[in-house]
Amino acid sequence: MSSRGAGPGTTAQHALDGLRRAIVDGELRPGQRVLQEDVAENFGVSVAPVREALRALEQEGQVVYRPRRGYFVTELRAADLEEIYELRQVLEERSARRALPTLDADALHRIELAARDCADAVDRADVAAELEANRRFHFAILEAPGQVHAMRLIQLLWDSTEAYRAMYYNSPQERREAVHAHDRILDAVRRRDADLLIAEMDAHRDRALRVLTEILPP
Incomplete structure (x- = not known):
């Protein structure tokens, strides 16, 4: 995933926009695990807004949460x-x-x-x-x-x-x-x-x- 650091004032919305773009661009593929620490580092944010963004994506159905394993990009049949x-x-x-x-x-x-x-x-x-x-x-x-x-x-x-x-x-x-x-x-x-x-x-x-x-x- 390419770096998308946004500097000061970054919020969960920046992380959300970045994750959506990564899914659309194919950087995060269906079925792939989303590593929160890596996403936070690439986007120049802390883990907290990444976690908030992932919860929003889970509500939309774009990612799924698996206990003890983390978030994965939704894989549809x-x-x-x-x-x-x-x-x-x-x-x-x-x-x-x-x-x-x-x-x-x-x-x-x-x-x-x-x-x-x-x-x-x-x-x-x-x-x-x-x-x-x-x-x-x-x-x-x-x-x-x-x-x-x-x-x-x-x-x-x-x-x-x-x-x-x-x-x-x-x-x-x-x-x-x-x-x-x-x-x-x-x-x-x-x-x-x-x-x-x-x-x-x-x-x-x-x-x-x-x-x-x-x-x-x-």
């Missing part, structure tokens, strides 16, 4: 991923149908900007940047007033599979396909066609799930 994606489908359809009529010009601009950032990241083969832009793209479509609880659950589901989403985007072919999928989703948003939007979002999600289940244990 295909069945786990299928359940999570099924839950996402239900919640995201609900949120998208409610959000679409509320999307104004500013919201559309944010969606378009995220789509462009995602495409630019693909051109640079920058997986971490693509993941960040991809998340902005989808959440800009889904977020709308009055959906606080639904969005909290959707965010939790996304967080719990971030390491696997990074594995999906390691494929150049899938990175390019994601850009095309975003173009189709954006077209549906511009048309204000809820049924088409849901169909394109489902197709995008289902393709990722198919790719991932091929490389995961059952």
Whole structure:
């Protein structure tokens, strides 16, 4: 894990951000033990904020704690991923149908900007940047007033599979396909066609799930 010391004023949030980045970048792989002392040294913090960050990641499902052994990056099976994606489908359809009529010009601009950032990241083969832009793209479509609880659950589901989403985007072919999928989703948003939007979002999600289940244990 590369050093990410932040100097004075470092808090558990810095440790949390650093651990998330390490999981996405593949520096911490699914099933790998997280050595708290090493993380603290690399991030330039004490063990206490690292422990606090790991507890937060445990609540999100990104790490698991094993008594007398410590924390490990969550290792999902295909069945786990299928359940999570099924839950996402239900919640995201609900949120998208409610959000679409509320999307104004500013919201559309944010969606378009995220789509462009995602495409630019693909051109640079920058997986971490693509993941960040991809998340902005989808959440800009889904977020709308009055959906606080639904969005909290959707965010939790996304967080719990971030390491696997990074594995999906390691494929150049899938990175390019994601850009095309975003173009189709954006077209549906511009048309204000809820049924088409849901169909394109489902197709995008289902393709990722198919790719991932091929490389995961059952």
